[in-house]
Amino acid sequence: MPWSNQGGGPWGSGPKGPWGSGPQSSGPNPPDLEELLRRSQDRLKNVLPGGNLGGKGFALIGLAALAIWGFSGFFRVNPDELGVVLRFGQYVRDAKPGLNYHLPYPIESVLTPKVTRVNRIDIGMRLVEDSRRGNTMRDVPEESLMLTGDENIVDVDFSVLWIIKPNGASDYLFNIQNPEGTVKAVAESAMREVVGRSDIQPILTGARQNVETAVHDLMQKTLDDYSAGIQISQVQMQKVDPPTQVIDSFRDVQAARADLERAQNEAQTYANRVIPEARGRVAQITQAAEAYREQTVAEAKGQTARFLKVLDEYKKAPDVTRERIYLETMEHLFSGTDKIILDSGVGNGTGVVPYLPLNELNRAPAPRQPAANAPQGQSGGNR
Secondary structure (H helix, E strand, O other): OOOOOOOOOOHHOOOOOOOOOOOOOOOOOOOOOOHHHHHHHHHHHOOOOOOOOOOHHHHHHHHHHHHHHOOEEEEEEEEOOEEEEEEEEEEEEEEEOEEEOOOOOOOOEEOOOOOOOEEEEOOOOOEEEEOOOOOEEEOOHHHHHOOOOOOOOEEEEEEEEEEOOOOOOOHHHOOOOHHHHHHHHHHHHHHHHHOOOOOOHHHHHOOHHHHHHHHHHHHHHHHHHHOOOOEEEEEEEEEOOOHHHHHHHHHHHHHHHHHHHHHHHHHHHHHHHHHHHHHHHHHHHHHHHHHHHHHHHHHHHHHHHHHHHHHHHHHHHHHHHHHHHHHHHHHHOOOOOOOOOOOOHHHHOOOOOOOOOOOHHOOOOOOOOOOOOOOOHHHHHHH
């Protein structure tokens, strides 16, 4: 420029402008751009051969700049990341871990979210770092207090583990603005909905697994509707208690319910033991009665058949049958006695040899034992 070496520009020397006064500044003066350009030209002349910047020099500078621009497209994706290549801000493709290439900026750019890292969000509690006491958990009542289906208040602290879907990195980057805030809001909403459909007693005792599963499924469905590209790995309920003000009363109620269940179980056990025994005895008595009935009926039928047969024989020969019945009856009656009956009318008793037991005659008779209840004075007078 023709006025490059002049102090005041085209309006003369000094710091004055065209209206007679220059800029009023109390700080340091800004650097002179023309001076900087002139020094850069002098240094470039010293570097180039011959000291002149001709067409060849501009070509070398252009080639060097183009090479640097082209090499700027190389990028590296770590093993726990996934490269998302954008072309003028629009999603184009994914880049696998390792060394990759994209068209240099500003044509293409790359984002590398960590897709394999497991993220954790705590709801209802916060980790507080204290240099003296160490890390402690602080309760957040505005997040943890929830209303159950039977109109009770329960304090629920839980954690959510989530990752980015392997094929959902683009959705994760462009469909939601604040991923952690979105997951937290969805988790709190899902937990409140599930708890609001349940009674407090199952939540406090044995239904935690069911609640965790229901919250996991509801969160995943909601995030999929948002196309968030997030996969819920696990929902963990850390603490489920009644509010602090009434926790002692709730524990007393739980103890009473446990005693009630124990008494019911004992009664059911007794019933399970007694009822089968009673049914067994009933079945035994019933079977014995049926057997007695069958036996009695069978004996009656047998006696009837025997009587009918005897009657038929009696009709054929009454005298012989009557004699036979008489003999069989007498045999049946006297078969159990120790008496011998001799018919003296037949043969005058001949054929019977008298027997005299000589050995028994020499034996002294056994002394007679006095009665135990008889008095001593009367025993001699009665002889």
